[in-house]
Amino acid sequence: MRSISVVRVLLSVPKRVKRGEAFEVKLLISHPMESGQRRDTMGQAIPRDIINSFVCTYGGEDVLRADLFPAIAANPFLDFFVVADKSAALVMTFTDDHGVVQTESVDVIVE
Amino acid sequence: MMRRRFLVMAGASGLIMPLPSGPARATPAQVAALIAELTGDATLRQGRVILDLPVMVENGNSVGMTVSVDAPVSQVHSIDVFAEGNPLPHVVRYQFGPRSGAARVATRIRLANSQTVIAVAKLTDGSCWRDSVDLYVTLAACIDALD
Numbered sequence: 001m002r003s004i005s006v007v008r009v010l011l012s013v014p015k016r017v018k019r020g021e022a023f024e025v026k027l028l029i030s031h032p033m034e035s036g037q038r039r040d041t042m043g044q045a046i047p048r049d050i051i052n053s054f055v056c057t058y059g060g061e062d063v064l065r066a067d068l069f070p071a072i073a074a075n076p077f078l079d080f081f082v083v084a085d086k087s088a089a090l091v092m093t094f095t096d097d098h099g100v101v102q103t104e105s106v107d108v109i110v111e
Numbered sequence: 112m113m114r115r116r117f118l119v120m121a122g123a124s125g126l127i128m129p130l131p132s133g134p135a136r137a138t139p140a141q142v143a144a145l146i147a148e149l150t151g152d153a154t155l156r157q158g159r160v161i162l163d164l165p166v167m168v169e170n171g172n173s174v175g176m177t178v179s180v181d182a183p184v185s186q187v188h189s190i191d192v193f194a195e196g197n198p199l200p201h202v203v204r205y206q207f208g209p210r211s212g213a214a215r216v217a218t219r220i221r222l223a224n225s226q227t228v229i230a231v232a233k234l235t236d237g238s239c240w241r242d243s244v245d246l247y248v249t250l251a252a253c254i255d256a257l258d
Contacts, residue, residue, distance in 0.1 A: 022212025035221070037198050062208020064216065071194055071202040073173040073219040081184075081212030 007031055013090055013106045022081040025056070025063075027092060027104075029077075035070035051076060053095040058108070059088030084110050136223065137200035142193045145200065146231055149191055150239040159240035160190065160232035166244065171222040171252035178205070179215035180232045180240070187214040188233045196226025197252075221252035 012026040029051060036048025050070055056063040063082050082090065092104045146155065163177040180187045184207050192202040205216050214232075222228070229243045 024212075035199075057208070058210040061210045062206075063210040063212075064208065065206040066216070066218075067204040069201045069203060070199050071197050071221050073221050077217075077219050079177075079217035081215060082210055083212035084210070 007102055009092075009102075009104050011092075011104060011106060013108065016109045016111050017084055019085060019110050020083060022083045023108075024079065025082055025090065026079045027077070028075060029094065030075055031096075033068075033070070033072055033074045033076060037070065049097050051094045051096050054078065055093045056080070056082070057091050057093075058082050058084060059086060063090075082108075084108060086110055136196055136198055137194070139195050139227070142195045142200045142229065145193060146191075146229065146241075149231055149233070153233075153237055153239045155231065155239045155241050157241055159234075160230050160242045162192070162228065162230035162242040162244050164228055164244040164246055166246050168222060168246055168248045170250045171224070171248040172250070173219045174222055175217065176202075176220050176228075177215065177217040178230045178232075179213070180234075182214060182234060184211045184214040185209070186235050188235050190214070190216070190230060190232045192220075193229045193231070194220070194222060194226060195229070197221070197223045202228070222246070222248050224248050224251050 008030040010028040014023050017023045031051055034046055034049040038046045040046055048070060050068060052068055054066040054068060064080050068076065087108060087110045090106045090108050093101060095101050159181050161179050161181065164174065168174050178190050178192060180190065187207050190205045193200045194202050202220055203218065207214060225247045227243050227245050229241060232240045
């Protein structure tokens with residue numbers, strides 16, 4: 001069984017931001033997001049295997065929670081805005097259908 | 112050549128089952144029921160939420176979608192997106208927290224065929240708003256056999 005812990009994540013987060021000013025975060029997760037709707041060449045259903053939950057927090061407070069369904073394209077991409085009041089860690093956590101959790105963290109400095 | 116011969120033989124011997132009449136798709140009625148469940152007693156009104164999707168989609172496997180609400184993010188409880196023509200109509204749900212900078216999220220979605228996509232935003236005051244896009248898909252997202 002493929003493990004999510006080796007999933008590659010590309011992150012775009014500014015290193016320094018202004019207090020109270022929204023900044024953009026983009027991430028691209030390398031994952032097939034197998035929808036469970038497809039069949040292989042032998043006609044067997046390919047089991048569903050997707051990242052179903054994404055949570056982003058900043059300094060322990062929620063930024064965005066996303067429930068993802070099989071209609072999310074392979075290699076899920078998310079682009080959203082965060083507002084910071086102090087320097088803290090931007091933590092992104094995602095969970096796949098096997099219940100495996102992966103966390104990515106970036107320190108953001110507020111000027 | 113071998114494959115073709117095998118198929119002919121398999122067909123003659125009744126090995127090949129008749130294919131079902133295409134993959135299952137959601138219906139507008141199913142989506143309406145999901146939205147009714149989401150909104151509860153609140154009236155669903157047009158406006159406030161903006162669903163940005165291309166009207167002509169070349170490749171349904173990956174379609175850029177931006178959804179936003181014309182309100183401060185602190186007043187937005189959640190945004191849900193539904194695709195009426197997909198096998199599983201619920202596409203995504205976003206919920207915003209106190210550190211969110213804007214009620215706007217972009218992602219990429221799959222679309223099984225030409226259809227209507229609906230976004231429903233629920234605000235913290237309990238009001239519900241919708242926006243929809245009718246789009247044409249040239250190449251549908253892969254929901255059948257692998258090639």
